[in-house]
Amino acid sequence: MAALPFRDINVHASASHYAFTSPSSPSAPTLVVDRPSGDLRLNDGVLLGGKRVSSIAGILGMIKLRLDKYIIVITKAQPMGRLKGHMIYKVIATEFLPLRERPLHDQDEDTYLALLKALIKSGPMYFSYSFDLTNTFQRQSQLDPSIPLWKRADDRFFWNRFVQSDLIDFRISGTRHQQGQQSGVDPYILPVMYGMMEIITTRVKSTPLTLVLITRRSRHRAGTRYFSRGIDEDGHVSNFNETEQIIILNDSASGLGGFAGGGGMQNGKVGGSGGKEVQIMSYVQTRGSVPVFWAEVNTLHYTPKLQIRGVETAVSAAQAHFAEQIRLYGDNYLVNLVKQKGREQRVKEAYEQMIKMLVTSPYEGTSEDSRSNEKFHLVEPGSRQQQFDRLHYIYFDFHNETKGMQWHRVQFLIDQLHDALEKQQYFRGVDMPADLEGRLEVRNHQTSVVRTNCMDCLDRTNVVQSALARAAINRQLTDLGILSRGETFSSDPAFEILFRKIWADNADVVSTSYSGTGALKTDFTRTGVRTKAGALQDLRNSIMRYAKNNFADGPKQDAFDLFLGAYLPTTSSYLVFVDQRPLLIQSVPYIFAFSLFFVFIGSFTRRLPDAAVLPLRIFILFWLAVAAWCANFIIRNGMLYVNWPKLNPRPWATEGYQEAISNVRKDKVIGGLVARHERGLSTARYTNAEEGKKRIE
Structure with a gap:
């Protein structure tokens, strides 16, 4: 069985080192960080001479700033509920342990620390000691559970991967004093996910189940709305999020209950489903910025200037992006909700030009109706020969179709995708009997993914994603026999309200992390009706976005770049934050x-x-x-x-x-x-x- 991260760690501090031990695992080696060098080593016994400072929930990582290196420890974690018996926690409070005692304050160092503390405090970060939050259930079913948790983590969603690099490097190659692999470090490496997480125990038509929604934000090209757009040279797009909607049946260990004694105390997992087969059904969607080189330039005008570089220059980057998406998810149905008129038209046309370059001999078609000249625009491969023929582009004129608050017309898009969604399926697995490692017997795989985008991949995107999730959950409940053929869960008003709430919460979390405010159009997501009060709330959020995007997002972007390793401070970079304007x-x-x-x-x-x-x-x-x-x-x-x-x-x-x-x-x-x-x-x-x-x- 894999060495899982320690649930309880004591920190001992002295003038010469910090020592980390787990009281529940007295035979485990002590992790020692020497001061002030930051050298790591494992010690077989408890080090003498260090007084016990505190008990922590885990080590978030280590980061080197201009003058010193700091160990970031999680001092407070809030239980969020159990997922298949495993307790999930949210990071609530952290502390920075300096390796040096600085007698004088340095202006840049203090600013670096303030940026990092603000990011960690505002960023919704989640972790589990025994469950891999970074991977979907489908990917987990293909991984070896005997591998340490951090090695199983999806690199895209291992949010603290950069600040854990000191521990990971030591684990892989050791030091000159302790050479070779250091497996004793595994329990100290705790992967953290950034995003949205809700676990709700509920019922549908008197059948108890657990509804879970997880949105994982990629650490690659992470940033704020106007300072991070499009794609980079490595094929990473801005604001990439993977959303997994999960239904668990017969999971009696999904509440906030205590531990099941013994081993449960170590790994945080409790068992027991009353003898019934525990079933897991999950449906995955993605969202991400239009994969061309483009930017919106703030000039204090409400509408920023739009810049798009030649589409040809981004072909290799887009190939890298979609090659990864196809490898991970199978066929990609690219739903584009950008306007076909006005300033957004250039972004739409650049995206379509890119797809035509990637897809061999594309077949193009349009479907029209009385309201719109171009309701749907489809780009499909003419043959099935190349890798990128697994891309299917669907344009939906969201604004034109839903104007006049007729948001129910989003269903036209779902109807258009009906055959693809039928073929796509969803993941379904059941607990293998008497398997201590919690492996699943896979009954069904999801074979493709819908990748949705608008300009920001926030508001329109969330409306469409919630509609797709609704179709998926209706299908799953029908396959389970909870709903009869042709019936939808709207017949259960309590579950309908809960479903709308969880998707509106998801919209707000994703939007806040990227734009600084909650999402627009959430009145429709929450109630199913577009209201004047909701429109007024959207106006307020738009004004707040304008203010934050122009006057507050610079430091926020700096915090992302610092925490994720996109910028490395040096002793020579002095007075970086001083305003140098005349x-x-x-x-x-x-x-x-x-x-x-x-x-x-x-x-x-x-x-x-x-x-x-x-x-x-x-x-x-x-x-x-x-x-x-x-x-x-x-x-x-x-x-x-x-x-x-x-x-x-x-x-x-x-x-x-x-x-x-x-x-x-x-x-x-x-x-x-x-x-x-x-x-x-x-x-x-x-x-x-x-x-x-x-x-x-």
């Missing part, structure tokens, strides 16, 4: 605020009866003119006031900054002052970031 440009928003303050004071301050009116009017008009000039300057030079990522600069940000600075130099009011004081500052903002980027490459 002071005059920095001061304009403050002058704008002061101007409005003075206008407010002048307008609402009570004046004496015999006071002259003209000076006050001149005062108000002067500050109104200053405020108007400041507002106009900020709008015209919006790129100078977007909160850009500072660690890994986006190419369009650097180009836009240079262009904006050259425009400011020509300004009749302050152009001369900026030109005189600007010396080199236009690029200094990005210099240190480029160092880290080049070093990674």
